[in-house]
Amino acid sequence: MKNSLLFTGLLFLLSACVSENPVDHAASDYNLIPQPQNLKAGAGYFSLSSETTVSFDAENPQIGQSAEYLRSFLQRNNNIQLAETSKSSNRIQFQLDDNTAGPESYVLIITQKGVLVKGSSPAGIFRGTMTLLQLISQQSGQEGLIELPCVFIEDEPAFAYRGMHLDVARHFFPVSFIKKYIDLLAFYKMNRFHWHLTEDQGWRIEIKQYPKLQEVAAYRKETLIGHYSDQPHQFDGERYGGYYTQEEIKEVVQYARERFITIIPEIDIPGHTRAALAAYPELGCTSETYDVATKWGVFPEVLCPKEETFEFLENVFSELIELFPSKYIHIGGDECPKEQWKNSAFCQELMKREGLKDEHELQSYFISRIEKFLNAKGRQIIGWDEILEGGLAPNATVMSWRGESGGIEAAKQGHDVVMTPTSHCYFDYYQSVHPDEPLAIGGYLPLEKVYNYHPVPEELSEEEAKHILGAQGNVWTEYIKTPEQVEYMAFPRAIALAEVNWSGKDHKDFDRFTKRLIHHINWLKKRGVNVANHLYDIKTEVISGEGVSLKFYNLANEGIIRYSVSDTVTAEDQAVTRPVPITQSGVYTGQTFINGAAAGRSESIEFNWHKASGVPIEIAEQPAPQYSQGGKEALVNGVLGSNDRYGDAEWLGFSGKNFGAVIDFGETDTIQSVSFRFYHSPGQWIHAPKLVKVAISDSKDTPANWTNSLVRRPDSKLVSKAVEMKAQTGRYLHIEVINYGIIPDGMQGAGNGAWLFVDEIIVE
Numbered sequence: 001m002k003n004s005l006l007f008t009g010l011l012f013l014l015s016a017c018v019s020e021n022p023v024d025h026a027a028s029d030y031n032l033i034p035q036p037q038n039l040k041a042g043a044g045y046f047s048l049s050s051e052t053t054v055s056f057d058a059e060n061p062q063i064g065q066s067a068e069y070l071r072s073f074l075q076r077n078n079n080i081q082l083a084e085t086s087k088s089s090n091r092i093q094f095q096l097d098d099n100t101a102g103p104e105s106y107v108l109i110i111t112q113k114g115v116l117v118k119g120s121s122p123a124g125i126f127r128g129t130m131t132l133l134q135l136i137s138q139q140s141g142q143e144g145l146i147e148l149p150c151v152f153i154e155d156e157p158a159f160a161y162r163g164m165h166l167d168v169a170r171h172f173f174p175v176s177f178i179k180k181y182i183d184l185l186a187f188y189k190m191n192r193f194h195w196h197l198t199e200d201q202g203w204r205i206e207i208k209q210y211p212k213l214q215e216v217a218a219y220r221k222e223t224l225i226g227h228y229s230d231q232p233h234q235f236d237g238e239r240y241g242g243y244y245t246q247e248e249i250k251e252v253v254q255y256a257r258e259r260f261i262t263i264i265p266e267i268d269i270p271g272h273t274r275a276a277l278a279a280y281p282e283l284g285c286t287s288e289t290y291d292v293a294t295k296w297g298v299f300p301e302v303l304c305p306k307e308e309t310f311e312f313l314e315n316v317f318s319e320l321i322e323l324f325p326s327k328y329i330h331i332g333g334d335e336c337p338k339e340q341w342k343n344s345a346f347c348q349e350l351m352k353r354e355g356l357k358d359e360h361e362l363q364s365y366f367i368s369r370i371e372k373f374l375n376a377k378g379r380q381i382i383g384w385d386e387i388l389e390g391g392l393a394p395n396a397t398v399m400s401w402r403g404e405s406g407g408i409e410a411a412k413q414g415h416d417v418v419m420t421p422t423s424h425c426y427f428d429y430y431q432s433v434h435p436d437e438p439l440a441i442g443g444y445l446p447l448e449k450v451y452n453y454h455p456v457p458e459e460l461s462e463e464e465a466k467h468i469l470g471a472q473g474n475v476w477t478e479y480i481k482t483p484e485q486v487e488y489m490a491f492p493r494a495i496a497l498a499e500v501n502w503s504g505k506d507h508k509d510f511d512r513f514t515k516r517l518i519h520h521i522n523w524l525k526k527r528g529v530n531v532a533n534h535l536y537d538i539k540t541e542v543i544s545g546e547g548v549s550l551k552f553y554n555l556a557n558e559g560i561i562r563y564s565v566s567d568t569v570t571a572e573d574q575a576v577t578r579p580v581p582i583t584q585s586g587v588y589t590g591q592t593f594i595n596g597a598a599a600g601r602s603e604s605i606e607f608n609w610h611k612a613s614g615v616p617i618e619i620a621e622q623p624a625p626q627y628s629q630g631g632k633e634a635l636v637n638g639v640l641g642s643n644d645r646y647g648d649a650e651w652l653g654f655s656g657k658n659f660g661a662v663i664d665f666g667e668t669d670t671i672q673s674v675s676f677r678f679y680h681s682p683g684q685w686i687h688a689p690k691l692v693k694v695a696i697s698d699s700k701d702t703p704a705n706w707t708n709s710l711v712r713r714p715d716s717k718l719v720s721k722a723v724e725m726k727a728q729t730g731r732y733l734h735i736e737v738i739n740y741g742i743i744p745d746g747m748q749g750a751g752n753g754a755w756l757f758v759d760e761i762i763v764e
């Protein structure tokens with residue numbers, strides 16, 4: 001940050017922060033999120049009341065936006081009406097300092113005499129104003145008076161792109177909620193709102209040239225009840241839908257602009273377009289007609305790359321860019337099955353004519369044509385990482401969601417990247433393993449995992465790393481029906497990601513983050529935000545190595561934790577300070593107590609002790625890094641994986657691979673049965689295996705006497721498979737599990753290798 005900001009700031013601080021007996025503050029008193037880059041605690045307080053005035057350069061209306069935001073915040077939340085004219089010197093000053101510091105940098109100085117917010121741009125002043133609002137939000141005290149602790153803050157973001165997404169197509173949310181969401185993003189210094197406006201299940205933006213997008217594509221006749229994996233599928237029989245008029249869109253864009261947030265609209269093409277095809281079936285490759293989709297997933301019906309389709313899309317994008325000033329227009333590009341193109345004489349002819357070697361290149365042709373159109377209008381495209389397949393459009397930016405590899409590849413090719421991997425950024429995944437959690441798509445992404453994310457992969461050189469613009473949290477709403485539930489799923493994980501993006505990795509300290517976060521959760525709750533508070537919930541970690549032990553903890557790292565075993569409240573119902581050794585079956589339950597009262601949710605974990613519990617295990621192939629949390633020992637720790645969340649520490653996930661293991665009992669033992677559990681969720685490309693093989697041997701080398709057992713395709717999310725053996729003896733248990741293989745046509749993820757998920761291997 002340029003020195004002039006710092007220098008003027010220090011002068012201001014030294015000249016004004018004087019008092020007879022000021023109270024010294026500690027740096028930990030301020031509870032700001034994101035943590036500023038540089039914060040120096042001051043002494044004493046500034047008294048903010050209806051006597052206080054604001055001053056700013058009236059010539060610059062963009063600075064007035066910050067003053068106006070502060071004014072209305074104080075009125076709404078604190079019942080303070082700032083004075084119109086300056087009678088006293090009690091003043092909050094907004095000042096533009098046009099130096100060369102980053103565009104969102106700011107300095108905030110609070111002394112006993114006044115408040116100064118300086119920024120290198122109006123956006124910087126706004127970000128600094130958010131810091132001021134956070135400080136205001138934490139002061140209680142007498143009505144009409146806020147005592148703000150003196151401080152000097154010099155701050156700027158680590159990443160230029162700090163985003164949150166919202167899918168308004170699977171479920172539709174009113175303008176009033178979109179504005180509330182934008183205010184929450186602003187409060188945490190985010191600057192991009194990715195508005196996912198179209199899907200198979202609904203088209204949510206008015207396009208005047210195509211009225212059937214409103215009349216037909218915006219509504220579905222009913223909606224799936226429960227989880228996609230629950231069979232048979234059942235529907236609610238209720239028509240559902242809605243869309244934003246162009247007037248509403250303009251209002252929201254203006255609302256975001258006043259908060260220095262850019263809205264990136266997404267029209268998802270060429271897949272995820274069943275709703276548009278229901279309205280205009282002539283844009284498809286077949287002569288079929290379609291319904292707007294009523295369940296979730298990936299549908300084979302996609303746009304056909306005909307001239308008529310390009311004309312439609314150019315008209316749609318022309319209306320869109322009139323509404324959205326964003327440089328980026330998101331064109332989707334994800335999950336576009338290619339069967340219809342393979343079967344279309346038109347597509348095959350087009351591929352021949354254009355010299356395209358496969359349907360991936362046809363998708364690239366499709367996206368590149370749209371890119372050319374948008375580039376000519378001064379816009380740039382951003383798309384999901386599938387746009388890399390078949391060749392990336394020349395100027396495209398990539399949103400890396402299927403892990404980080406797409407982002408790494410794009411950055412190496414010199415393209416800009418926004419990181420949003422499912423492993424760390426999908427806030428539609430479960431955030432807690434507690435059984436009371438509302439139904440979610442699956443997966444498991446706890447707060448601490450989001451917080452510990454860093455968007456720049458180590459594989460990138462310094463030069464390549466410059467292409468990583470930042471990270472974005474995604475909120476897909478198949479299973480999120482109400483604004484309250486969006487809030488519950490998005491917050492506080494979005495707050496953790498805000499700190500990842502703004503503060504960078506130098507300030508990372510999860511313990512300190514939760515200490516600050518608890519103040520934010522309390523304030524947000526008071527302000528009617530349905531933020532999830534799991535900070536005092538018991539969390540458990542099964543530790544393997546020398547035997548098995550169980551650690552109880554809470555994220556706040558506060559209070560006393562007590563535990564009991566199988567409802568037996570004995571001497572064991574005592575405060576735990578270290579992991580509890582496990583040597584027998586039982587249900588172990590922990591609970592946090594703060595000042596003697598139970599706080600947060602308890603958690604129970606059941607151990608089913610068997611012959612292989614805590615016994616050494618070797619595995620042939622490593623699981624995928626994102627599904628390997630518990631390590632290989634999780635397979636023999638006596639604990640079953642969750643029936644709903646394949647992402648928890650008990651499940652190991654293998655992408656397209658077989659699973660092999662050798663369990664070493666240390667001495668010859670007698671084995672009668674080996675039982676397996678496999679996750680089965682074809683909607684998420686997870687399939688039960690074809691075959692399991694086991695063998696007992698006194699040799700660690702691969703034996704010949706395998707017992708093979710076929711696995712039947714289950715109709716539920718879990719399949720248990722027991723292999724019974726006539727009491728065999730040996731020191732080693734050898735295991736092989738044969739993956740389902742390539743996912744066949746007609747299923748989600750067709751053409752990709754199936755995921756295989758394995759948890760506890762129970763040996764009796």
Ligand code: ACM
Nearest residue numbers: 334335384401476
């Ligand atoms: C995505 O989650 N299909 C981008």
